[in-house]
Amino acid sequence: MGHKIQGVSEMEHTPNADKEHRLIALEKENEVLKKEVHALRKEVQEYYNFAKSLAKTIESKDGYLRSRLDLMVLQALELGRAIELPESDLLILKKAVLFRDLGKIKVPDSILNKPGKLTEEESKIMKQHPQFSVEILAELKGEPIDKLIEGIEGHHERVDGKGYPHGKTGRELSPIAKITAIMDFWNAIVSDRPYRKPIPLPEALNLVKVVAGSHLDADLVRIFIEKKIYAFSETSPDSISSSG
Numbered sequence: 753m754g755h756k757i758q759g760v761s762e763m764e765h766t767p768n769a770d771k772e773h774r775l776i777a778l779e780k781e782n783e784v785l786k787k788e789v790h791a792l793r794k795e796v797q798e799y800y801n802f803a804k805s806l807a808k809t810i811e812s813k814d815g816y817l818r819s820r821l822d823l824m825v826l827q828a829l830e831l832g833r834a835i836e837l838p839e840s841d842l843l844i845l846k847k848a849v850l851f852r853d854l855g856k857i858k859v860p861d862s863i864l865n866k867p868g869k870l871t872e873e874e875s876k877i878m879k880q881h882p883q884f885s886v887e888i889l890a891e892l893k894g895e896p897i898d899k900l901i902e903g904i905e906g907h908h909e910r911v912d913g914k915g916y917p918h919g920k921t922g923r924e925l926s927p928i929a930k931i932t933a934i935m936d937f938w939n940a941i942v943s944d945r946p947y948r949k950p951i952p953l954p955e956a957l958n959l960v961k962v963v964a965g966s967h968l969d970a971d972l973v974r975i976f977i978e979k980k981i982y983a984f985s986e987t988s989p990d991s992i993s994s995s996g
């Protein structure tokens with residue numbers, strides 16, 4: 753009996769038994785980590801869904817009669833792929849398009865939906881919305897936030913430097929910002945608003961061609977038109993796994 757106990761005790765201290773114990777401990781730790789990663793992913797997804805729902809609410813507050821956010825994301829990603837943006841940048845581009853106008857929540861409706869020209873003071877408030885969006889998203893973690901900030905802040909910048917909020921030129925603007933600006937511009941002219949009918953497609957195409965090189969990046973506009981990215985619809989067979 754005593755001999756047997758001695759044997760077990762000896763076994764526990766052999767190098768193999770130690771390795772086995774360490775392996776079991778590592779497996780347990782791995783399981784715990786997997787659960788933590790799963791919980792974190794779920795939390796990030798919930799934040800994302802919440803922000804997306806908020807973005808759609810702001811879109812309607814802004815007078816859009818139908819949400820076009822999903823379509824804009826599809827078009828942006830197609831344009832991003834056409835210039836071979838890495839997958840990590842495509843993810844940021846998606847967020848830049850979705851969340852670019854979150855800051856409009858801080859702009860009064862009387863300014864957002866004013867049919868006529870804004871006063872100087874009203875315009876000053878309106879032009880702060882990209883930075884308000886950045887402030888709202890400043891708490892986002894887990895991604896290269898600088899690129900997202902650039903994208904969001906740049907969605908009303910122009911390649912000729914006459915945009916806002918910083919008056920950056922084409923050289924200073926990232927591809928994410930330039931694509932987001934095209935999406936914003938295109939969406940604004942082809943959307944149905946309570947106080948303005950959408951511009952018909954041929955005229956809208958002419959308009960983006962006219963502003964290519966001054967307002968919008970000329971190369972990206974050319975691709976947008978040549979590849980008929982503007983003609984995408986929500987039911988496009990190429991529907992990219994853009995949601996979530």
Ligand SMILES: [Fe+2]
Pocket residue numbers: 852853881882907908936
């Ligand atoms: Fe905007």
